[in-house]
Amino acid sequence: MIPFQAPTEEMNFLLRQVFDAAAVWQGLPAIAELLDLDTATAILEEGAKFCAEQIQPLNQPGDTQGVSFNGLSVKTPDGYAAVFRQYAEGGWVGLCGEPEYGGMGMPKMLGVLLDEMGYSASNAFTLYAALTAGAALCIHAHGSEALKALYLPKLYSGEWAGAMDMTEPQSGSDLRTIATRAVPQSDGSYRISGSKMFITGGDHDLTSNVIHLVLAKIQGSDGISLFLVPKFKVTADGEIGDANGVTVGAVEHKMGLKGSATCVMNYDDAEGYLIGRANRGLVCMFTMMNYERLSIGIQGLGSAQMAYQLSASYAKERLQGLAAGGSPTGAKADPIIVHGDVRRMLLNIRALTDAGRALAVMTGMQLDKAKYAADSEEQQQATRFAALLTPVAKAFLSDRGFDACVTAQQVFGGHGYIGETGIEQLVRDARIAQIYEGxxxxxxxxxxxxxxxxxxxxxxxxxxxxxxxxxxxxxxxxxxxxxxxxxxxxxxxxxxxxxxxxxxxxxxxxxxxxxxxxxxxxxxxxxxxxxxxxxxxxxxxxxxxxxxxxxxxxxxxxxxxxxxxxxxxxxxxxxxxxxxxxxxxxxx
Amino acid sequence: MIPFQAPTEEMNFLLRQVFDAAAVWQGLPAIAELLDLDTATAILEEGAKFCAEQIQPLNQPGDTQGVSFNGLSVKTPDGYAAVFRQYAEGGWVGLCGEPEYGGMGMPKMLGVLLDEMGYSASNAFTLYAALTAGAALCIHAHGSEALKALYLPKLYSGEWAGAMDMTEPQSGSDLRTIATRAVPQSDGSYRISGSKMFITGGDHDLTSNVIHLVLAKIQGSDGISLFLVPKFKVTADGEIGDANGVTVGAVEHKMGLKGSATCVMNYDDAEGYLIGRANRGLVCMFTMMNYERLSIGIQGLGSAQMAYQLSASYAKERLQGLAAGGSPTGAKADPIIVHGDVRRMLLNIRALTDAGRALAVMTGMQLDKAKYAADSEEQQQATRFAALLTPVAKAFLSDRGFDACVTAQQVFGGHGYIGETGIEQLVRDARIAQIYEGxxxxxxxxxxxxxxxxxxxxxxxxxxxxxxxxxxxxxxxxxxxxxxxxxxxxxxxxxxxxxxxxxxxxxxxxxxxxxxxxxxxxxxxxxxxxxxxxxxxxxxxxxxxxxxxxxxxxxxxxxxxxxxxxxxxxxxxxxxxxxxxxxxxxxx
Structure with missing residues (x-):
């Protein structure tokens, strides 16, 4: 498999020429004081290096080995934990997090590009970080001061990870019927009991704690509320305390994304803390969901980019047949890139991937303006545009991403169907992005x-x-x-x-x-x-x-x-x- | 997983009403004396029963277990060998084979429907039979009388199996550069040396012999010739003799079709017998290829049919959300079949699958007329039409088949991505049909x-x-x-x-x-x-x-x-x- 090369030239072009990030950031004081274009470029280069050198090498072995579950806890594939630690220490989990709580405060317009690289290098690995960042976003938006102070620094630093616990067997797209219950306690906390399924990163050995955001109904109410439920309780000074009645029931056997733990989670009187208002849990959860939806679109985009690199590289090397009208070099067989149909496939991927990256950056830009714009009219308009674009980014990027992987696989011919070229894994991994997060x-x-x-x-x-x-x-x-x-x-x-x-x-x-x-x-x-x-x-x-x-x-x-x-x-x-x-x- | 129900009502409709098989067969004396519509219906019912009761239960376990290779020979998943024996004894391998050599002489117009059922029940299992029937077709069309007499009865009876050995590492779509060599011997046979890859059913334990049709270049010539190379030599009275220098080098790890052995084959001075004329091997091989191409199109069709059944059944049971305009039953949640988007997905599959079956039957009908029509003008026209339709049947049926599986997987939501529903296996299995056989x-x-x-x-x-x-x-x-x-x-x-x-x-x-x-x-x-x-x-x-x-x-x-x-x-x-x-x- 060829080493991943992040398309930094394309990324810089979008930031500098197409969307004029310098001007955008000038209009957003919180960003302008942290970042200029040269710094952005340096961050892209640094991220590209980490993805190519540290993350991508985990991807294929991680698919073969998969996660394992011993009945108590989940082990990620060899190497994941060590690289995640480096990734976290590099500040990548908290890249777009709040500086007040230890995040780096970078704009989403830049963050989407780092996300893309991560997904290109490994869908399964990058997902752990994406969920953590999403959980932090939700806690920041809706959590109490106490929860923010206790949890955000550890999430941004990647010492702890996040998970989003919504689905139950009878409640997938339709959350009205969830059965997980929360019983109020005298100290203001809740006791959570019930079971969830399809919980990405529900348990693993990458971090010392997993912070679950759990949808449940408060006893006596049919409204849905959101709770922060840590795997291990956290002491007042932010240290890991006792186990919290959060256990793994099973780990799913999936088509792909085998390095990512998809868990059945059980809560047995687990201690939980209300996020936002009672019965308003869906609104809070949607803060995380919208963030994740963009991220999952970018999973499709990153997969498409990797699929393009693999297939374009193969098409330039693989010798089969002669160019229409005769070999340009007089060779006995030409690289298949000479054939119109192979070019058609590569051009479809490329044209949709380059434009897809523009969609990701523009959506990121709207999110940044919605968050940071000083001018309230601009801020409100960006909020509307981000809401308009988020479902498009999720669905269109992940649909075109899967198409891209399948098309790239076709470029490989029979070699695309066997494991060693890496393209069939991309097809299997990218498929889920069309399904989950709505x-x-x-x-x-x-x-x-x-x-x-x-x-x-x-x-x-x-x-x-x-x-x-x-x-x-x-x-x-x-x-x-x-x-x-x-x-x-x-x-x-x-x-x-x-x-x-x-x-x-x-x-x-x-x-x-x-x-x-x-x-x-x-x-x-x-x-x-x-x-x-x-x-x-x-x-x-x-x-x-x-x-x-x-x-x-x-x-x-x-x-x-x-x-x-x-x-x-x-x-x-x-x-x-x-x-x-x-x-x-x-x-x- | 729901039991497979062959769409015999649809199949009978196509035979009886749409393509008026009774009239077609009346015009083909060799068929008319063997078959009428009622017999055809009975054969469909019998095939449907066998596929549902015997073949389908092997499919999911076969995917999990896969084929295994001990360095010498290939073992198919548990149950394959016993069911293949029953399948062969039922006459299914030789269904459209020549009565003169023990085949049942049934028309392809009927055969395509049995093929479809087989692929619906199990892509991997059915492929072994399809390759055997294809090899027999090629031997019958181009082989000497001696080869026909010695090999056809055992292939039609399914005691032996066939394989098509074309691809080499440097020669896939482009066969000009194959390097496998054939050295003429004084007794008229050849010694074959070289190596092939991606050989479906190259070795297995379903039958006592595997008959390879191998493309090779005769020493001193750059033309391509076709050879019959048995795994074990065959004595003059048709018994299994000595091993023949045909060995398995490796078995590929594939995205799907894990019950089907995809082998690297090595020939070390293996005894081979020329089929057809020297240097005309591609013409002979294309007889088999065209047969296989239709069959592989039908792999897509059968997969689509199974995908439809799984997803339609799930959509009628799975309760999520309410119908637009309110639940028709006043339920708390309706089956998802009420939702327009779910219907759209199912209708896309259904509309393309029903029409796809018509394409398969019509292509089969042209092949029958091309083979059996008494009127030479009709016979030649049918030959032209079969040539026109074969690439369409292969590509369009397999493309729409894969689309159907992916669409059906989407109907399942998150449940479509995990192994137990069976739909993700169909996606993985059906994918190869767009790639192999050209x-x-x-x-x-x-x-x-x-x-x-x-x-x-x-x-x-x-x-x-x-x-x-x-x-x-x-x-x-x-x-x-x-x-x-x-x-x-x-x-x-x-x-x-x-x-x-x-x-x-x-x-x-x-x-x-x-x-x-x-x-x-x-x-x-x-x-x-x-x-x-x-x-x-x-x-x-x-x-x-x-x-x-x-x-x-x-x-x-x-x-x-x-x-x-x-x-x-x-x-x-x-x-x-x-x-x-x-x-x-x-x-x-």
Whole structure:
């Protein structure tokens, strides 16, 4: 397997030229005092090095060995614990955490790029850190001062890890029916009893404590509340205390992500502490969920990037057949990169991955503005845009990520189906990103039902105008710009029609949501390609000639070969829900 | 896991109503004397029973246990050998084999349906039989009388198994560079030396002998020849003799299909017997390959059918959320089949699988006519149509099959990612069908380059006319018929343009082939849905009311939601190869 090379040139291009991070950060005082572009570049380089040298070597052995469970506790694959310690000591877990509690205070706009590298190097390993950072985010947003002071420093430092405990056998996408109970105690704490399943990182040997955020119902109430339930109780001075009635019931055997522990968790009168208000647990949990949703989208993106590197490298080495029209070198067999169909596969991956990275960075940027912007109008707008983009980032990045892995596997031919090339592991690992943290169907319903028609298209219209302002495009791109505008108008018209029909056709939103999200995703990527082509041309003096040219060529490829998918998905939305709903359940 | 139920109602409908097998078989004397519709139905029922009761129970344990290799020989998972013996004794391996040598002489039009059931029940198990039947086909078509007499009866009876030994490390899609050598001996035999890889069923304990069909170059020649190389030599009276210098070098660790042995094979002066003429081995091998290609398409189809059953059953049981507009039963949670997005996923699988079965049966029918038709014009036309349809059946059925498994996995949510539901195994098993027996990219290039433009669209035009004649559609389908005709005309125009451009743009065929094949596949499925809707309506008196209604509803779904894909793929073909070929290899 080739060593992972983080695409830092692409990352710097997005930060510097496409999204003008310098200007963005200038507008966010809390960031500006910590970070400039050169520091950002240095952080990217440092992260790239750690991912390539420390994390990636764990990935394939970790898949083969998997996690093990002895009935009491979970052991991660060899090497995970030592590298996680280094990773934590390097400050990577707390990269975007609050400086007040020991975090590094970096913007998400930068954090997404480090996340991507981590997932490229190892899906399974990186997930432990992502959950920890997400748990910290939730505790910071909703926890009491006492909880923050006690738990955040240890989470940011990676001494402890976090987990999100929501699912129960009867409650997956639908959390109304959870049965885990919380009994109030006289000291203000709660006793938690019940059982959860599919708990990623529910137990492991990477850290000395695991901090569970558990959804439960307070005795006598049907509302859902959120509790912090540590594996080991924590003393008042922040040290590990007694075991807390939190045990592992089983570890799942999964298709992939075998280095990540997916646990059944049991709580037996475990001590828990309310986070946020009683019966408002879903709101609190969604703070973590939204964070994780972006992270899981980036799992797809990182997987796609690694899949691209593996398959492009293989295509340049593997000799099979001759170029159409004869070998350019007169060789007996050419590298398969000469074949149009192999190029088509690689270009599909590349064009979608580069644009996907732009989506990740832009979503990160909106989160940063929502958190740090001094101007309240800007702050509120960014909050709306982050809410609009989060389900798209989760679903579209993870769907395209899985597609990318499968396509890359196809480039390998038969060698793609055996373990040693590493690509089949990526396919297995990336698949889960379409499912967990809310299936991509759930994301699409959130996107269409709440984010698009929930406010009668107000936010999406505002977003399209804002996007327009980012694009003071060169004349050479006039035809692409016009093409996008026409497609965008059609998107708005189609969604407006859905908005009108939704009351008479209650099943409509659910039935056409996935195609609505896909149409939006491919349209948005068209904008990103236009921006990347334009900004690279404008910055041609500072960029390598080949880089600028490639951006133009990939933009042309995207518009010729992938943008047509917008119309297909809009056609499918327009076809409505009649043919979907008319069959009786028995007819399936 | 739910027990597999072969879709015999659908299968009988295709034979009886859609393709009028009774009339077809009347026109093929060799078939007519062996088979009528009632016998066919009885064979389907018998096969369905065997697949459900004997084969399916092996599938999940076989995946967990996998094949094992002790350095000398391969052991299949527990139960495989005993069930294979029963399967062979039931005559299933030789179902479509030559009666002259002990085969049952059944038409492929029926055989494809039994293949589908087998793959639904277990991809890994059924593959051993498929390769054996394919090897027999090749030996029958090209082998000497002596070879036929000695080997065919034992292959048809399933006492021995077959394998196809083509790939070498440096020779996969491109066989020009194979290095395995054959040295002529004075007795007319050859000594084979070399090594092959990715040999499915290269060794196992299901049968007492494995008959390898090996591609090699005769000493002093660069042409490729085909040899029969048995694992054990066979005495003149057909008994097992000495070992033959055929050994297993290794067994691959694969993403799936773990019950199927994928071997590195070594030949050390192994005795081999020329099949067909020297230096004409590829022609002979393609007899087997074309057979296997259809079979591998059906691996995709069978996987899709099983994926549908698993996911539809789960969707009717799993309670999550409420129907849009309120629960129809007033329950606290409804089965997820009420949700539009879940229905969309199931309908995509169902609509493509039912039409896929029609493709399999129609391709089988052409093969039967090509083999048995008394009328030579009909026979030659069928040969052309079978050649046109084979790459489509291989690629489109296996691509849609994998999609179906992934979609079905999504219906399961988190439960789809863990082993126990069985769906993740299907995803892993079905993936290989897109790769082996010629990748789907290779199929597409064959389809567009040879089958469509190779004769300036003569065959495809003839095929479309023939298809038209099959459809004396009812007036109620006028709009669908018109829609298909317009799309078909556009398909012909787009491919005709490719045909014109191909000389100036040598890379064009390779670059747009996959989209051309997909456009054809979705168009063809439109025809099949029209035929199924029409024929079910015409035969409404003999069919259950719900069956006829479902066919109308699925046809409407297909036209509304899936047929639009034809235009997308044609758009992509029309966009040509410029944006694909302009990047230099270094830019990837």
């Amino acid at each position: 299936t991509n169907g759930i994301q699409a319903i959130d996107f269409l039902g709440r984010k698009l028609v929930g406010d009668n298209l107000a936010t999406v219209t505002e977003f399209f105008s804002w996007l327009q302002q980012q694009q003071s495009c060169d004349e050479v791109f006039a035809s692409q710009k016009q093409q996008l505008q026409q497609l965008q108008q059609r998107f708005v018209d189609v969604i407006a029609a859905v908005n009108q029909q939704k009351h008479d056709q209650p099943a409509l939103i659910n039935a056409v949501a996935v195609d609505a999200l896909d149409a939006f995703g491919y349209l948005l990527y068209g904008h990103f390609w236009l921006m990347m082509a334009d900004k690279s041309l404008k910055a041609a003096a500072q960029l390598p000639v080949a880089f600028v040219q490639r951006k133009q060529q990939l933009m042309q490829y995207y518009f010729a070969k992938l943008l047509p998918r917008v119309s297909l998905h809009l056609d499918v939305v327009t076809a409505g829900d009649e043919t979907i709903m008319q069959l009786s359940a028995d007819d399936f | 990748t789907n990219g290779i199929q597409a290039i064959d389809f567009l380059g040879r089958k469509l433009v190779g004769d300036n669209l003569a065959t495809v035009t003839e095929f479309f006319s023939w298809l038209q004649q099959q459809q004396s559609c009812d007036e109620v389908f006028a709009s669908q018929k018109q829609q298909l005709q317009q799309l078909q005309q556009r398909f012909v125009d787009v491919i005709a343009a490719v045909n014109q451009q191909k000389h100036d743009q040598p890379a064009l065929i390779n670059a747009v082939a996959v989209d051309a094949l997909d456009a054809f596949g979705y168009l063809l499925y439109g025809h099949f849905w029209l035929m199924m809707a029409d024929k079910s309506l015409k035969a409404a008196a003999q069919l259950p009311v719900a069956f006829v209604q479902r066919k109308q509803q699925l046809m409407q779904y297909y036209f509304a939601k899936l047929l639009p894909r034809v235009s997308l793929h044609l758009d992509v073909v029309t966009a040509g190869d410029e944006t694909i070929m302009q990047l230099s290899a270094d830019d990837f």
